[in-house]
């Protein structure tokens with residue numbers, strides 16, 4: 001019976017990796033962010049401008065999930081040379097030239113870059129890391145980013161997550177994946193009065209409605225992306 | 226608020242972020258084809274149900290999504306320790322050391 005066991009051919013696996021630019025060459029294909037239906041442009045035009053909370057979708061950024069071991073020097077130095085920043089340690093993030101890298105798990109990071117630049121960055125990362133063991137997955141279509149800023153941002157977010165987001169516990173640059181309403185979000189502090197949420201596409205509408213509801217008592221405005 | 230320490234995030238996190246995933250330290254038989262039905266059934270279905278210290282597998286599902294172990298007292302619900310996969314517990318029942 002044991003001779004039915006199959007062994008996959010481990011030689012030269014690099015040749016089997018399919019790299020694909022998810023953005024079609026034909027520019028006539030319309031891109032819609034997960035909050036496209038919410039028509040944030042119109043909402044932005046209607047709202048007040050001096051609100052305690054300012055919400056903005058950073059729509060259609062490119063998102064790459066990066067996985068590898070921190071014990072693997074080829075992986076860490078490869079990422080460093082391609083991104084121009086060191087892999088952030090537990091619950092930390094880093095920013096460089098418009099790219100943000102967030103710690104997600106001991107062997108997982110989320111990189112965001114300008115819309116349309118993801119494939120190029122993926123190729124640079126693959127080039128820099130060479131034959132070593134790592135994984136890159138483009139998840140741009142699966143999630144979106146919302147920034148929450150203003151004097152009341154922290155007060156409002158306290159209602160959204162059980163995580164202690166006080167600046168003494170969550171300083172600028174710290175990033176956590178935690179509950180957000182009944183859903184979840186990757187929450188990062190970007191400034192004393194600024195936060196950023198990475199939310200899943202399928203929960204984007206729910207999170208957006210939740211944010212509007214939670215912000216209502218403070219007054220909020222929407223900034224066009 | 227009830228916090229559990231995640232050994233991968235290296236901080237205490239809200240209990241809602243976690244899920245229990247059954248008993249810890251159940252080795253899969255190295256050669257399943259060589260197992261008797263009893264041995265395989267034992268591995269697949271039978272679990273200890275101790276009164277006192279119990280080693281459990283938990284997952285930080287809304288967080289780093291890593292599995293880790295908890296030693297928990299089934300009488301008092303007290304969590305004695307949390308530790309990474311591949312490491313050994315500090316707290317054990319007397320019969321585990323026999």
Ligand SMILES: [Zn+2]
Nearest residue numbers: 231234285289
């Ligand atoms: Zn964790």
